[in-house]
Amino acid sequence: MYKWFQRSLQNQLIVFILLAVLLPLSILGIFSYSMANHLAKERSTISGQSSLKQLKTSLEFIVNDIDNMSVFLIGNEDVQQYLKSNHKPVQQRWNINGFLSNLTFSKPYIANILIEPLNNNPNISTIPILTTDRDLSDYNLEHHWWSSRYSSRNSIESQQVISMFRPIRSTKDYKLIGYLSIYLDQQVIEEHLESVDFEWNGSTLLMNEGSVIASNDKQLPGSQDIAELYSLVDSNTNEQAITYEYNGNESTIITTTLSGVGWKLIGIIPFKEFTAQNRYFLLLTFISVIIAALLVIGLVLFFVRKVIGPLSSLTTAIQASDPGTDIRQLTSHSSDELGQLIISYNKLNERIRSLMNRIQKNESHKREVDLQALQAQINPHFLYNTLASIHWMALVSREANISKMVSALSSFLRFSLNKGNEYCTVEQELSHLFHYTQIQEIRYPDSFHLDVHIPHEVNQLYMLKLTLQPLIENSIIHGLLPSGDRQGEIKVVAEWDRTFLYLTVSDDGVGMSREKAKQLQEQFLADEKGEVVVGPNYGLRNVNLRLLLHYGSIARLRITSSPNRGTSIKFTIPLESR
Structure with missing residues (x-):
C-alpha cells in the first residue's frame, strides 16, 4: 500500500482528497446518529414523564377516593352505633354489611372492607377473611396509615392487597371504638401500571418505603438492587430523569410522587429499547454515507485524472526522452499552471536542441585542435632527444653531476608533459618527486633534506598526479x-x-604570519568559487583547486604556520585501485 501511495502524485492526491471528504462525511454520519440517539432518549423521557403523569392522576384518584370513603364510613351513624352498642344488634350488622358490599362491588379496585369493633361485637367485612400476612407491630394504630403489599386469604381466594388502616373514634367523645381497613386490590394497580403506554418498552414500579407495591415487570431484580434504586429515587427530590443500571441494562429512570401517600411511581426505559428503534435510522445513515462515498470516489477519480493527465503525459515524455534523438513536443490544451509547464517544457526542449547543435560544433572544432596538438608533440620529443644527447655527452666527459641533473630533468619533464591520465600510482608520484629534489639538491647543495614516510602498501594505488x-x-x-x-x-x-590517505608536508623554514595564512585560505575559497587560478601563490592554489575538483571538500588544503617555526600543509585523499 505504501509503495502504491508513493508511486505517483495521482495516487497521493486521490488519497488526500478522499480523506478530506470522507472523513468529515463519516464524522457527520456518526454525529447524526449520536444526535438521533440523544433526541430519542430525550423524547422517550418526555413521553415517559407524560405517561407517568397520567398514571399518577389515576392512582391519586383511587387513593383519594378510598381516603374519602374511609372518612365517610367512620362517620356513618350505623357504624358508630354498632361500635358503641354492646348487645350485638344483628339487623344493624346486616345493614352495614350490605352497605359495605355495595361499596365494594361499585369500586373494582376495592378488594374488601373490614370493620373491627373494640366492644367485642363481631367484625364486619364484605368477604370473610380467613388469614392475612399483615403485621401490625410496625404501625402506629392510633393514626391513619397505608400498608405495604401483603397476601390476604378470604373465603373466595387468596390475593395480594394493600390496605389503608384508620382508627374509628366516637363522634361524641373522640374515644377509640374500632378500626377500619379498606383493602386495595394490588392486581388492579398492576393493571393500571401495565396500561402505561411508553413510546418505548419499559418497566413501571410503584414503591413505598423501599418495597415494591406493584410492578408490570415480571422479572424484578434482587432486594439489594431494589433498595439501591429506591434510595436513588428518594434522593432525587427534583424528579429529574437520571441514568441507572437496572437489571443489568443501562436505563433512563423517571420518577414522580403520589401526593397524600408519598408513594414513588418509577418509570424505567432501557437504553437498548430506543437504541433498537434507531437502528433503522442508523441503516439509512450508513447507506447514505456509502452512496455519498461512492459518488465522491467517482468524482475524485474523474477530476484527479483530468488534472493529473497532462502532468502524467509530461512525466512519460521526460522519462522516454533521449538527448541523442529528437525530443517529442507536447501539445498544451489549457493556459493554467499545467499548460504553462508544458509550454516551458517545450521551450526547454528547444534550448536543449540548440545546445546539442552547439556541442556538436564544438566537438568538431575540438577534433581539429587535437590534430594540431598531435603535430605539436614534435617539440617535446625534440626536447627529450636533445636532453638525452647532453646526458651522453656528460657521461663521455665524466661530468657526473651534469649527467645526473640532465637525467633527472628528462624524467621530470617526461612525467610533467605527459598528456595521459590525470591519475598515477603513489609510487610514480614519489618517483617524480625524487627526480625534482635531485635537480634542486644539485642547484642548492646542502640547503635541505627530504624525509619521506609513506606506507609501502599504498604504492600501487592511484592518486591525483603532480x-x-x-x-x-x-x-x-x-x-x-x-x-x-x-x-x-x-x-x-x-x-x-x-x-x-592522510598526508602532511611540513618544513622547518621561515614560516609565515597568521595574517598571510588567513589571506591564503581566503584565496583558496575564492579559487573554489571562481574555478580559475590567477595571481600570487599560484602553485598552492592550483593544487588546492585540483584536489577540490577531483575529490571534493574533504581534500581541501589545511595550512598551519608560525614565523620562524616552519609551515605544515595537510590534506586527505581517497586512493583507488585499478
Whole structure:
C-alpha cells in the first residue's frame, strides 16, 4: 500500500482528497446518529414523564377516593352505633354489611372492607377473611396509615392487597371504638401500571418505603438492587430523569410522587429499547454515507485524472526522452499552471536542441585542435632527444653531476608533459618527486633534506598526479632558501586507514604570519568559487583547486604556520585501485 501511495502524485492526491471528504462525511454520519440517539432518549423521557403523569392522576384518584370513603364510613351513624352498642344488634350488622358490599362491588379496585369493633361485637367485612400476612407491630394504630403489599386469604381466594388502616373514634367523645381497613386490590394497580403506554418498552414500579407495591415487570431484580434504586429515587427530590443500571441494562429512570401517600411511581426505559428503534435510522445513515462515498470516489477519480493527465503525459515524455534523438513536443490544451509547464517544457526542449547543435560544433572544432596538438608533440620529443644527447655527452666527459641533473630533468619533464591520465600510482608520484629534489639538491647543495614516510602498501594505488611536487617546491623556495645557509628539513608523512590517505608536508623554514595564512585560505575559497587560478601563490592554489575538483571538500588544503617555526600543509585523499 505504501509503495502504491508513493508511486505517483495521482495516487497521493486521490488519497488526500478522499480523506478530506470522507472523513468529515463519516464524522457527520456518526454525529447524526449520536444526535438521533440523544433526541430519542430525550423524547422517550418526555413521553415517559407524560405517561407517568397520567398514571399518577389515576392512582391519586383511587387513593383519594378510598381516603374519602374511609372518612365517610367512620362517620356513618350505623357504624358508630354498632361500635358503641354492646348487645350485638344483628339487623344493624346486616345493614352495614350490605352497605359495605355495595361499596365494594361499585369500586373494582376495592378488594374488601373490614370493620373491627373494640366492644367485642363481631367484625364486619364484605368477604370473610380467613388469614392475612399483615403485621401490625410496625404501625402506629392510633393514626391513619397505608400498608405495604401483603397476601390476604378470604373465603373466595387468596390475593395480594394493600390496605389503608384508620382508627374509628366516637363522634361524641373522640374515644377509640374500632378500626377500619379498606383493602386495595394490588392486581388492579398492576393493571393500571401495565396500561402505561411508553413510546418505548419499559418497566413501571410503584414503591413505598423501599418495597415494591406493584410492578408490570415480571422479572424484578434482587432486594439489594431494589433498595439501591429506591434510595436513588428518594434522593432525587427534583424528579429529574437520571441514568441507572437496572437489571443489568443501562436505563433512563423517571420518577414522580403520589401526593397524600408519598408513594414513588418509577418509570424505567432501557437504553437498548430506543437504541433498537434507531437502528433503522442508523441503516439509512450508513447507506447514505456509502452512496455519498461512492459518488465522491467517482468524482475524485474523474477530476484527479483530468488534472493529473497532462502532468502524467509530461512525466512519460521526460522519462522516454533521449538527448541523442529528437525530443517529442507536447501539445498544451489549457493556459493554467499545467499548460504553462508544458509550454516551458517545450521551450526547454528547444534550448536543449540548440545546445546539442552547439556541442556538436564544438566537438568538431575540438577534433581539429587535437590534430594540431598531435603535430605539436614534435617539440617535446625534440626536447627529450636533445636532453638525452647532453646526458651522453656528460657521461663521455665524466661530468657526473651534469649527467645526473640532465637525467633527472628528462624524467621530470617526461612525467610533467605527459598528456595521459590525470591519475598515477603513489609510487610514480614519489618517483617524480625524487627526480625534482635531485635537480634542486644539485642547484642548492646542502640547503635541505627530504624525509619521506609513506606506507609501502599504498604504492600501487592511484592518486591525483603532480600533487606533492608543487608543495615541496613551495617549501624550498618560500620556506628554506630565505632562512640562510643552514640546512633545512622537509618531511612528507602519510597515514593509511584502508580508505583515506592522510598526508602532511611540513618544513622547518621561515614560516609565515597568521595574517598571510588567513589571506591564503581566503584565496583558496575564492579559487573554489571562481574555478580559475590567477595571481600570487599560484602553485598552492592550483593544487588546492585540483584536489577540490577531483575529490571534493574533504581534500581541501589545511595550512598551519608560525614565523620562524616552519609551515605544515595537510590534506586527505581517497586512493583507488585499478
